[in-house]
Amino acid sequence: MAELTNIEIEKQREYIQKMRLVNEVRKTAPKAFVETYGCAQNENDSERICGMLFDMGYEFCDDVKDADLVIYNTCAVRENAELRVFGNLGALKHLKAKKSSLIIGVCGCMVQQGHIAEQIKKKYKHVDMVFGTHALVRLPQLLWEAMENGRAFDIHSSDGEIFEGITTKREKLPLAKIPIMYGCNNFCTYCIVPYVRGRERSRTMESVLKEVREVAELGYKEVMLLGQNVNSYGKDLDCGTSFAKLLTEVCKVDGIERVRFMTSHPKDISDELIEVMAENDKICKQLHLPVQCGSDRILKKMNRSYTREKYLDIVKKVREKMPDIVLTTDIIVGFPGETNEDFEETMSILREVEYDMIFSFIYSKRKGTPAAEMEDCLSPEEKHKNFERMVEFQNVISKKKNDAYLGKCEKVLVEGPSKNNPEFLSGRTDGGKIVNFQGKDTLVGEIVTVKITEVKTWSLIGEIID
Ligand code: SF4
Known part of the structure; x- marks a missing residue:
């Protein structure tokens, strides 16, 4: 696999070079507008997209009207984000009519779903490039083909590849986001991620550490290690490594003063990880531990693989070792089959844990996931009412948690x-x-x-x- 990966990277370097030569003879450098939807993983993908564009001679603009190339890096987790992308694509039709040389591309999780890619192909004929999460590295070739032939699509789903050595155009100092793994094996019944990002693939520890050393040399003081479930880092590498071991090594890199990570599945959080976090001053005392719901009945329907009791045990262990830890979580309100009694259990877990902050959403049906076929109990009005009550309740807790910082x-x-x-x-x-x-x-x-x-x-x- 490594050899194949290198061949692909070499091939793309040739396209980067070809694009660069084309762009260099223009009077002014072409401008790219890249908009990112969704999570930190997507933000990191956009940094790599911008890195490749930079290597091809593109400059960047903040206004889509100034662009020669528009790329939307999309998210499939909720319907709202998808609707926004379709709205933006619709609006670009007029821009393309005025400026025929404009290249429009859509990539990311949303277009990794076959039915969405088909929809764009048929109904948004002004879109020139569509490429899924697995084809990100092929951007230079797709861009070349779109310019030569009119349209280029690539949503193939081979998910075994990890491409190293792509230029990354990072956000400004001091925080660098570094992916340590891709994909997810958990198949929570509401979630589209395993279908659009593929199974878990860990980067080798050497590759991660090389990138951490590089960013440290550039002056970044903080790194955020990214994965859909960082706690299962290394399980596929079969070399006895673990996320805790990786964290320990990252902390040894000179110049790095803070290390954070996202996201942790509660079922995989180990005692080893809690120990390493507690003992190492460089590891930030912040843990995002998505609970999603407080009711065992719903957690089972979600396929979350833990019970409320087990989750609360983890929180207890974490707080015993790190009393000042900042805890945050994700909550889904109105999962199919959730009753008002189930919702009260979620309220009670918020009361019991007292998170510093929650990221909460009303359940959004995702085509192709098991939950999309499940029956609902609550009406949309009831779900909204519960959601608003929960947000109000959590705001009071969040303020109370912050009050403890006054004077410190x-x-x-x-x-x-x-x-x-x-x-x-x-x-x-x-x-x-x-x-x-x-x-x-x-x-x-x-x-x-x-x-x-x-x-x-x-x-x-x-x-x-x-
Ligand atoms: S752990 Fe569950 S919610 Fe998170 S990405 Fe994997 S399937 Fe989705």
């Missing part, structure tokens, strides 16, 4: 200007809490001590004290 001094890694107020800088605590404070731009990328002077539901405000 926190080490904050400065990320850049605050999104809401450019006069403030914004950064994160070790636990991942957003802190806004006044300070000079030169502090971006530094770890500073900030005294928390004001507390909001989703963020903290403070004053720098060193």
Whole structure:
């Protein structure tokens, strides 16, 4: 497999070179507009897409009207995101009518579903390129073919390949996202990910560490290790490694001061991992542990492979070892068959755990998943009512958790200007809490001590004290 992978990369390098030569003779460099939907994995895929485009001689723009190339990197997890992509594609028809040289591409999880790719092929004839998650590395060739022949489609689903050595155009310092594995084996009944991302494939520890060393040399102080279920990292490598072992090695890389990871399936969290997290100062004391629901009956229907009791045991173990851990979770409201009694069990788990934050959604039916065939109990109105009640309830808990920071001094890694107020800088605590404070731009990328002077539901405000 490794040899095949290298052959593919070499082939794509030739297309990069060809594209570059074409772009170099233009008066001005062509501009690419890349929009990303969905999760951190998708963001990382977009960084690799932008890396390849950069190598081909593209510059980047923020306004689709200025673009010579538009790429939507899509998400299939919820219907809303798909509808937004279709809306945006529809709107591009007019732009393409005015500028026939415009190339429009759609990639990512959404188009890895055959019926969506077909829909785009038939109804969105102004779209030039469609490529699924497994074909990302073939972007240079597809772009070349789209320019030569008009349209290029690639949604094949060989999922055994991991491509190393693709240029990555990263977000600005100080945080670098690094995938450690791709795909998922869990088949939660509501989730489309295993169908569009394939089975679990871990990168070798050497490849991950090489990338961590590279970003450390570039000045990144924090890395976020990414996978659909990082806790099962290495199981497919058959060499006795584990996620805990990988974390330990990543922490040894000079220059890396903070290590985070996403996402952890509760069924696979090991005592070894909890120990390593507790003992290693570089590993951020933040854990995103998706519970999805508080009712055993629904957890079983979701195929989550843990019970409420087992989940709460993990939370207890984690808090015994790391009392200050920042805990966050995902919740699905209105899963097929959920009753108001089941929903009350979810409310009670929120009450019991007191998460710092939750990411909650009303269940979205995904064609091709087992849950799409299950019967509903609650009406859309009831689901919305429950959802709103839960959000309100959690807001009070989140604010209460943040209140505990008032007056404390926190080490904050400065990320850049605050999104809401450019006069403030914004950064994160070790636990991942957003802190806004006044300070000079030169502090971006530094770890500073900030005294928390004001507390909001989703963020903290403070004053720098060193
Ligand atoms: S663990 Fe479940 S929810 Fe997460 S990606 Fe895999 S199938 Fe989807």
